[in-house]
Amino acid sequence: MLVKTFGSAVYGIEAITISIEVNVTLGTNTFMVGLPDNAVRESMLRVESAIKSNGYFMPRTKVIISLAPADIRKSGSAFDLPIAIGILAATDQLVNIASLNHYVLMGELGLTGSIQPIRGALPIALTTLRESFRGLVLPETNANEAAVVNGLDVFGVNHLNEVVRLLEKPSESTPIHLSTLDVFLNAQQENVPDFQDVKGQEHIKRALEIAAAGGHNAILIGPPGSGKTMLAKRLPSILPPLSLEEALETTRVHSVAGKLPDHSSLVSKRPFRNPHHTISHMAMAGGGSMPQPGEISLAHNGVLFLDELPEFNRTVLEVMRQPMEERRLTISRARMSLEFPASFMLIASMNPCPCGYFNHPLKSCCCPPGAVLKYLNKISGPLMDRIDLHVEVTPVAFGDLQTAKQQESSGTVRQRVIAARQLQAKRFSSFNGIYCNAQMTNQLLKEVCELDNLSLQLVKKAMETLSLSARAYERILKVSRTIADLEGKEKIYPEHLAEAIQYRSLDRETWGR
Missing domain, CATH: 3.40.50.300 (P-loop containing nucleotide triphosphate hydrolases)
Structure with a gap:
């Protein structure tokens, strides 16, 4: 019997949905394809122990597990859960197979079926929502992190049996919903030195x-x-x-x-x-x-x-x-x-x-x-x-x-x-993408850092005296713009430039002579 479950792989700070196809057929041995790394290959030992520890049976026929897209390397232990659920569904130990199409499953399995935390829950949740899945099932430890993505049903679980019950009777499980704005506004700021x-x-x-x-x-x-x-x-x-x-x-x-x-x-x-x-x-x-x-x-x-x-x-x-x-x-x-x-x-x-x-x-x-x-x-x-x-x-x-x-x-x-x-x-x-003066481009410098003749003469003399580079000149303009902003001034005045220039006093050519 062939069934499909869904997981997710994190690349950088983005996530890609992974299809896990499990086919149980005549023959012997277990085969896993789709560029799995050692941690993914080792999942079969964890999955078998978790399945047997909870009264289910592990098939002794040929089991083929395909992770698609097949040209992207899969890493980590978070694919344990979708692989285990796929095996249970392919061997008729999970009845409600239709529910598998609506959820992304992620979690590392312990040998007794416990579910361990994963990395990248937030980017996984964002991708799950973007691809119109109904919900995300992941370790309870990571549930609050994923639940800040509004519009997605997030289910935090601690054991393989909880996942089986959720998929058999989705209506009886209550998802975790958080308001992103409320979480942000109520976040406790830690005390820092003053x-x-x-x-x-x-x-x-x-x-x-x-x-x-x-x-x-x-x-x-x-x-x-x-x-x-x-x-x-x-x-x-x-x-x-x-x-x-x-x-x-x-x-x-x-x-x-x-x-x-x-x-x-x-x-x-x-x-x-x-x-x-x-x-x-x-x-x-x-x-x-x-x-x-x-x-x-x-x-x-x-x-x-x-x-x-x-x-x-x-x-x-x-x-x-x-x-x-x-x-x-x-x-x-x-x-x-x-x-x-x-x-x-x-x-x-x-x-x-x-x-x-x-x-x-x-x-x-x-x-x-x-x-x-x-x-x-x-x-x-x-x-x-x-x-x-x-x-x-x-x-x-x-x-x-x-x-x-x-x-x-x-x-x-x-x-x-x-x-x-x-x-x-x-x-x-x-x-x-520009929020502060330090991020200004060269074009913006020309627009917001116009200098009068007196200011230009001051900068010219400083560059000649201190042997400053063109990049140092840009830094002086940006810092002087910030000093003017602190005073609420629209224009950059010579006193702002003078203060910015004195912060270049440690350049290589002037320090240590």
Whole structure:
């Protein structure tokens, strides 16, 4: 007897519906075709144990299992459930075969028939709805994540017997329905460190406010103990909240990577990724035989913080260059090319030299001649060019540490950042995919960053004096546009440009001489 069930395979952050055809006929042995990987092939052992453990029988005749489309490689253990249901239906142990046409089934089976969590529930649910299936059956752990897709019946199950009962009598099962908007609005925001706890360092706070307002990349450079990491970890507290569209897109990436907490529905706050400097280039960019998102994509719509930047392997840093410009990452394999979103803010920190005390107001640098430039040369010029704000961090004075003066809270700064982002959203409303100044194209720069003669002369002198590149010139214009937005000004004035230019003071040609 031949029956068909439906599953889904995740490629990148998209899902493709897979047809699982099971044919039980005369003969011996079990055959699985359709480019299954080892995890899919091993499913037969799990399926047989689950079927027998629950009082069903496993056929001893010839069983052919076909996964279509046959030219796409299938990976993972989530096909256990549709294969098991297909075998039960093909051997007349499931009576209501017609119901199989209306549901997508996904789940890994335990040896006793328990159903284990899967990855990629959200993109699977979106594809299930788009292809007009009635419902999606998947592990209960993943049900809330899939249920944020409105208009789709989602059934969370814990055991093979529950799936059999659901398919035999669909009307007696109650689907999980959630309001995407309600889930988003009621999402609990985690407490994050506040700028109010930081004494002094007003110029660093100002730089991070500009970075947050325009979505700019920034690097903090200063001696050990000056507060670089502490300040960077407080950046999320002043970023604008995620929009619903951003939350859904971010959740898709984390769902595919298996990074969502159990029973969670949406990523409710901007990601803050802080990988260790021993990370490999594949873990940073993503990859594998079946490519998975890396740290770059996991930081999508959030912050990627690289502490002690020169300690990272150079190849790891270089893989970020293309995503930082294009805000997406393409991973190519012989049979496929997958694209992952990668719109993130890069915040980096580093010491100014190997000993850490170059330019320190009190301690002397003990590095030999040329060591400072050699240390900085660990970071390529093209990568440094892509960082908008170069900020020198100095140690906090003892008087600032002991001051009783109330520091400005993150909430106050965040309101200014949100106001600036609203101006940018209005400005770029007719340009799809552009939401902040850091994302402006060259054509947009000409339209929204017009300079008067005095401003042009100022920029010209800065480029000649600091030996800045054309990309650095674009970065100066974008940062000055953000500074003007923070002040609510329609035009860019020389004082905005002057502040933006001083954030290029750490360029290779001027630092370490």
